[in-house]
Every structure is written in structure tokens, then in C-alpha cells.
Amino acid sequence: MQHSASSALVVSGWHRMSYSFNDNTLISQHLESLIRKLHAFVGNAVTQDRNIVFGAGSTQVLSAAAYVLSLANSSSSHSPTRVVASVPYYAYEGDAHTWRNRSESDASTNVIEFVTSPNNPNGLLYKAVPHGPNVKTAYDRAYYWPHFTPIPAPADEDLMVFTLSKLTGHAGSRFGWAVVKDETVFNKMVLHMQVNSIGVSKDTQLRAFKLLKAILEEGTQIFDFAYQTMKSKWERLATTLSLSNRFSLQKINPQYCFFYNKVRESSPAYAWVKCEKEEDKDCYAVLKAANIIVRKGNVFGSEDNYVRLSLVRSQDDFDILIQRLQKLVSEEDGAISM
Amino acid sequence: MQHSASSALVVSGWHRMSYSFNDNTLISQHLESLIRKLHAFVGNAVTQDRNIVFGAGSTQVLSAAAYVLSLANSSSSHSPTRVVASVPYYAYEGDAHTWRNRSESDASTNVIEFVTSPNNPNGLLYKAVPHGPNVKTAYDRAYYWPHFTPIPAPADEDLMVFTLSKLTGHAGSRFGWAVVKDETVFNKMVLHMQVNSIGVSKDTQLRAFKLLKAILEEGTQIFDFAYQTMKSKWERLATTLSLSNRFSLQKINPQYCFFYNKVRESSPAYAWVKCEKEEDKDCYAVLKAANIIVRKGNVFGSEDNYVRLSLVRSQDDFDILIQRLQKLVSEEDGAISM
Numbered sequence: 283m284q285h286s287a288s289s290a291l292v293v294s295g296w297h298r299m300s301y302s303f304n305d306n307t308l309i310s311q312h313l314e315s316l317i318r319k320l321h322a323f324v325g326n327a328v329t330q331d332r333n334i335v336f337g338a339g340s341t342q343v344l345s346a347a348a349y350v351l352s353l354a355n356s357s358s359s360h361s362p363t364r365v366v367a368s369v370p371y372y373a374y375e376g377d378a379h380t381w382r383n384r385s386e387s388d389a390s391t392n393v394i395e396f397v398t399s400p401n402n403p404n405g406l407l408y409k410a411v412p413h414g415p416n417v418k419t420a421y422d423r424a425y426y427w428p429h430f431t432p433i434p435a436p437a438d439e440d441l442m443v444f445t446l447s448k449l450t451g452h453a454g455s456r457f458g459w460a461v462v463k464d465e466t467v468f469n470k471m472v473l474h475m476q477v478n479s480i481g482v483s484k485d486t487q488l489r490a491f492k493l494l495k496a497i498l499e500e501g502t503q504i505f506d507f508a509y510q511t512m513k514s515k516w517e518r519l520a521t522t523l524s525l526s527n528r529f530s531l532q533k534i535n536p537q538y539c540f541f542y543n544k545v546r547e548s549s550p551a552y553a554w555v556k557c558e559k560e561e562d563k564d565c566y567a568v569l570k571a572a573n574i575i576v577r578k579g580n581v582f583g584s585e586d587n588y589v590r591l592s593l594v595r596s597q598d599d600f601d602i603l604i605q606r607l608q609k610l611v612s613e614e615d616g617a618i619s620m
Numbered sequence: 621m622q623h624s625a626s627s628a629l630v631v632s633g634w635h636r637m638s639y640s641f642n643d644n645t646l647i648s649q650h651l652e653s654l655i656r657k658l659h660a661f662v663g664n665a666v667t668q669d670r671n672i673v674f675g676a677g678s679t680q681v682l683s684a685a686a687y688v689l690s691l692a693n694s695s696s697s698h699s700p701t702r703v704v705a706s707v708p709y710y711a712y713e714g715d716a717h718t719w720r721n722r723s724e725s726d727a728s729t730n731v732i733e734f735v736t737s738p739n740n741p742n743g744l745l746y747k748a749v750p751h752g753p754n755v756k757t758a759y760d761r762a763y764y765w766p767h768f769t770p771i772p773a774p775a776d777e778d779l780m781v782f783t784l785s786k787l788t789g790h791a792g793s794r795f796g797w798a799v800v801k802d803e804t805v806f807n808k809m810v811l812h813m814q815v816n817s818i819g820v821s822k823d824t825q826l827r828a829f830k831l832l833k834a835i836l837e838e839g840t841q842i843f844d845f846a847y848q849t850m851k852s853k854w855e856r857l858a859t860t861l862s863l864s865n866r867f868s869l870q871k872i873n874p875q876y877c878f879f880y881n882k883v884r885e886s887s888p889a890y891a892w893v894k895c896e897k898e899e900d901k902d903c904y905a906v907l908k909a910a911n912i913i914v915r916k917g918n919v920f921g922s923e924d925n926y927v928r929l930s931l932v933r934s935q936d937d938f939d940i941l942i943q944r945l946q947k948l949v950s951e952e953d954g955a956i957s958m
Contacts, residue, residue, distance in 0.1 A: 453637060485823040
């Protein structure tokens with residue numbers, strides 16, 4: 283809202299009607315070039331000598347990656363490909379369709395490892411676990427922005443997925459992209475997007491262009507704003523929960539951040555809360571009783587004494603959350619000496 | 621362009637950021653209600669007691685339909701589902717992935733029939749071919765608008781797919797919808813869209829809303845304009861080709877149109893051209909030599925003495941097409957007495 287003029291979009295009724303752009307691709311070269319500039323400015327990803335493919339949010343981009351990497355694997359063996367991730371992991375929408383699998387594979391199985399880094403739900407900067415020669419890796423880098431984490435180095439993996447949703451918050455626009463090293467993988471992902479939906483809405487691409495342009499024009503400003511917002515939420519949450527020994531938060535070691543040129547704490551999108559008491563093994567129920575709705579640990583392949591609590595909802599929601607947590611903490615433990 | 625004020629779109633930077641709308645769905649109820657009004661106004665589809673699901677163009681909606689209908693079939697048998705369509709049919713992008721199959725099925729095979737009506741490429745108002753008890757049908761109604769065809773009755777099938785692309789021409793926005801009778805099929809399609817891309821871009825939905833609203837405010841005006849444009853193109857094309865006996869066009873019987881309240885000719889998006897001479901069995905090559913690029917008959921499961929010629933490109937492109945056809949026709953046959 284602080285940059286309403288530069289971030290607003292005006293579209294004529296007859297603008298961008300065609301399936302493709304003038305260069306016959308489905309991808310706006312202006313937007314692609316802005317994305318490269320943004321990664322260079324933030325220092326969170328290497329884009330030189332890589333191709334960029336767009337999708338309808340990171341959801342569609344990650345599906346395309348899983349599909350294409352499974353094709354690449356299947357040349358060496360006819361056994362099915364298994365998609366793995368370390369616990370706790372983010373389970374994508376729609377349980378019946380989930381392609382994640384916690385179990386480890388034997389040497390003959392083709393494996394695609396999805397590494398969410400920073401991880402959802404716990405904010406840790408995960409790295410791939412080595413699995414052997416039949417393993418392909420895709421990095422979900424949705425949260426690798428300075429408002430959520432120190433940036434210790436530009437990410438340099440073969441296949442890295444980003445999304446507008448966790449950068450500017452525009453989840454509803456459904457815009458994500460992958461930075462891809464291998465040209466064959468890239469070409470197959472582009473084909474997959476064509477078949478699946480004939481690329482990404484031009485309206486969405488235009489909106490993303492306008493938003494990223496506004497960000498780049500303002501230097502570090504939007505990151506400073508978002509970082510301060512997240513930092514302040516984390517401080518309030520940590521202070522509130524420290525009044526009791528009933529709950530604990532994930533611990534993430536501070537690191538040097540090359541965006542802010544200092545050692546700093548993480549300020550992730552989610553708190554990974556543990557109910558510490560034996561009788562609270564259904565942590566979801568404990569918080570539900572205090573009128574706080576969270577996501578259960580088992581959704582992330584973890585135990586139910588863990589829950590995920592979102593810090594990327596509105597400020598109003600967060601204020602109510604803190605009030606209810608304060609009430610819960612003070613009720614349960616009585617007045618605690620400070 | 622004639623309605624630049626009513627069709628233009630202005631979006632604030634912070635507008636519609638969320639995954640879902642206020643009612644917690646991924647579908648704008650305002651847009652859904654406009655779509656129902658539009659079908660009622662045009663009289664081309666029954667929407668009462670049906671649900672409407674949105675997708676990224678008819679491509680994604682048809683994929684969802686194929687997926688969901690194959691699930692519905694598989695309860696009765698473990699044999700794979702076959703997708704069929706009558707020749708000539710439209711082959712969707714990406715040959716390696718095509719789920720269409722021309723061959724007829726035996727009684728034990730599950731079948732999904734895709735009926736494109738008016739058909740692409742030949743503009744005929746196809747109806748489903750009865751196949752037996754294990755058959756589900758989906759109608760691609762992309763071209764069932766009065767600028768392309770007489771509207772003899774509101775379409776009333778179980779599953780009908782429409783797209784903005786062939787209504788207003790905004791192919792790049794990637795917006796399509798299905799009108800679905802069965803509630804179970806509808807719910808599964810909604811889930812499929814959630815898993816595939818967490819619904820349709822809110823920017824796209826906003827754009828579609830603005831365009832459909834502008835159409836409805838102007839009464840029959842945009843249809844009159846589009847019908848006159850198509851009609852005039854067809855008259856020029858038919859006149860040009862009638863100067864020679866080398867080429868013929870598809871024949872479609874005139875029908876009563878309840879939108880225009882009169883018997884009228886079709887004016888389809890594509891001409892299905894036949895090269896009549898024995899030596900012209902590669903009709904694509906004949907037109908290519910005249911610097912006219914068309915689509916080969918075999919792309920549509922047909923013979924290569926047929927080609928598809930698009931009449932929904934720009935007026936400039938069409939003018940050049942007519943010039944080149946005139947040259948081709950006059951060169952080949954010599955001066956013809958008029």
C-alpha cells in the first residue's frame with residue numbers, strides 16, 4: 283500500500299489477447315529479465331547460464347519438475363520413481379494425490395528428492411541428503427528471501443523453484459518460476475506447461491511484472507519492511523511462549539546474511555511449536571481449546587505433539603493469536619515470576 | 621477497442637492477494653453469476669441446477685474432465701480408460717501426451733468420448749456417438765457462440781466446456797469453465813484444480829469478469845460485430861475458392877438460430893479445405909508453395925488432402941490470405957471466365 287502508484291496495474295480491454303508473445307514464446311522476456319535482476323540484487327540465486335520457466339504458482343512448477351525428473355530417471359530402469367523429502371516436510375494440497383513418500387529407497391529405486399529450504403514447517407536451511415546415482419533433486423526455494431532467513435550464499439542448485447506468493451504475498455495470482463541448469467530438463471518442463479495449461483495467464487505475468495518492477499525501484503525497502511514485520515512477530519511470539527514451559531519453538535542458529543551484511547536470526551513464515559508435556563500429545567487439541575486453529579504435526583509426517591503456526595497471516599490475526607496464547611499460558615501455569 | 625472504458629481493468633497493488641476469496645472458495649461468485657447470465661442471454665447452455673468450475677483455459681478444464689471421468693469409470697472395471705473422438709478431431713497441444721484415440725472400443729473397455737461441437741476443424745454440430753454403458757461424455761463447447769454457428773437450442777449435456785478464448789478472443793488470459801450436472805464429478809474436478817494449480821489466477825478471474833460485464837452491458841453488440849466479421853470472411857473465402865475446382869470447403873446446412881431468430885449459415889472459426897485433385901494429395905504442400913501455412917489433415921486424424929485454415933487470425937492476416945489464394949487460384953487455372 284506504501285507504493286500504490288508504482289504497483290497498480292491498468293490493462294486495456296484488448297491488451298495481450300494472444301496465446302503467445304511477439305517472440306512466439308509463452309513467457310514474457312521482460313518479466314524473465316526482471317526476475318534475473320531481482321535474484322542478482324538479493325543475492326539468493328545464481329541465474330547466469332540457466333533457463334527460467336514459469337508456472338501457475340510453485341505448485342504447477344513443482345509438479346512439472348517431478349514429472350520431468352521422473353522421465354529422466356526412467357531411462358535407466360523400469361521401476362517406478364519415488365519422491366522423498368526429509369521429515370518434517372510440506373505436504374502439498376490434496377492428500378489423495380500426494381506424491382511425497384517418507385520411506386527410504388533401496389539402491390535400485392529411482393528417487394526424486396524435494397528439498398524445501400528454508401523448510402516448511404520448521405524454517406531450517408535443509409540440504410539434499412545424498413541417495414546414490416539414481417537420484418535427482420529439486421529445491422523448493424519459496425522462502426529463500428531475506429524477510430524469512432539469512433542469505434548465506436546465492437543458491438546454486440540444478441533446479442530451484444520460487445514463487446511470488448512468498449515474496450510479495452500475491453498467492454492468488456498463481457505465479458511461480460524455476461531456475462533450471464540442464465537444458466533438456468528445461469525444455470521438457472516448458473513442454474509440460476504447454477500441454478497442461480498452454481503456459482501462464484498473460485494477466486498474471488503482467489501483474490508479476492508490475493510488482494517486481496515496483497520492488498526493484500525501491501531498493502531494499504520492501505525487504506526491510508517485511509523483515510521488520512516478521513522479526514517483530516517472532517519477538518512477540520517468543521516472549522509470549524517463554525512465560526511457560528508448556529510450549530517450545532524450533533531453534534535455528536543465526537548466520538551471516540550477505541543481504542544485510544551481518545549475522546542475524548531467522549524469521550521464518552511458520553513457527554514449529556512443540557507441546558512439551560506428556561499429557562499434551564495432541565498439541566492441536568490443546569491450541570484448539572484456546573480457539574487457535576493450527577496444522578497438525580502428522581500433516582508434515584511428524585508426531586502430533588508438534589503443530590505448525592502461521593506467521594504470514596494478517597497483523598490483526600497475529601494480534602489475536604498473541605492475546606489467546608497469553609491467556610492460555612497464564613491460565614495453565616498460573617502467575618509466573620518474571 | 622470500441623468499448624475501451626468499460627473493458628479496461630485497474631488493479632491496486634494489494635488487491636486480491638489471497639489464495640481464496642472471502643467465502644473460502646477459489647472461484648469468484650460474481651464471475652460465476654455473470655457466466656450464468658451470459659449463457660441465459662445467448663441461450664447456448666442450460667446452467668440451472670448445474671455447478672460451474674473454472675480452469676486455466678479449456679485445456680486444463682478438459683484435462684480435469686478426462687481425469688475425473690476416468691476415475692468414475694474405473695470402479696466398474698480395471699481395464700484402462702480410452703478417450704475417443706470422431707474424425708476429424710482437434711488434437712490438443714503436445715503429441716506425446718495426447719489422450720485422444722481414434723480406434724473403437726470393445727464392450728469391456730471404459731470410454732470417455734470428447735465431442736467438440738461445433739467441431740474443430742470442420743464446424744459441424746456433432747453429437748455423441750452412443751457407445752454403451754461404460755461411456756462418459758464431455759462436450760467441448762468452445763465454439764458454441766452465435767458468431768460461429770446458429771444456436772438451435774441451449775446445450776444441455778452433463779458436462780460442457782467453454783472458454784474465454786473463443787468468446788472474446790482473450791486466449792492469453794487462460795480462462796475456461798465447465799458446466800457440470802453431476803455433483804460428484806463437479807467436486808472431483810474442483811479438487812483436481814486445487815491440486816494442479818490451486819485454482820485459477822485471481823488476476824485472470826478479474827479480467828474475465830470485466831470483459832463479460834462489458835459484453836452483457838452492450839446487449840447483442842459484440843456478437844453482431846463478431847458475426848459480421850466472420851460472415852464477411854466466409855463470403856470472401858467462398859467467392860475466392862469458387863473461381864477454381866481445385867479446392868472445396870466443408871458444407872454445413874443452415875439452421876434456425878434462436879439468438880438471431882432466423883435461419884442462417886454457419887460461420888465457423890476454421891475452414892476445412894479439401895484439395896480435390898488427385899495430384900494434390902499433399903494439400904499442405906500445395907498451400908505452402910503459395911506461402912500459406914495451414915494445419916495438415918493428419919493432425920486431425922484425417923487424410924492429407926485436407927487442411928485446416930484459420931479464420932480467427934487478424935484482419936490483416938486474412939487480407940493477405942485472400943490475396944495469396946486469389947493468386948494461386950488464377951495461376952493454376954488460368955484466366956477463368958466470370
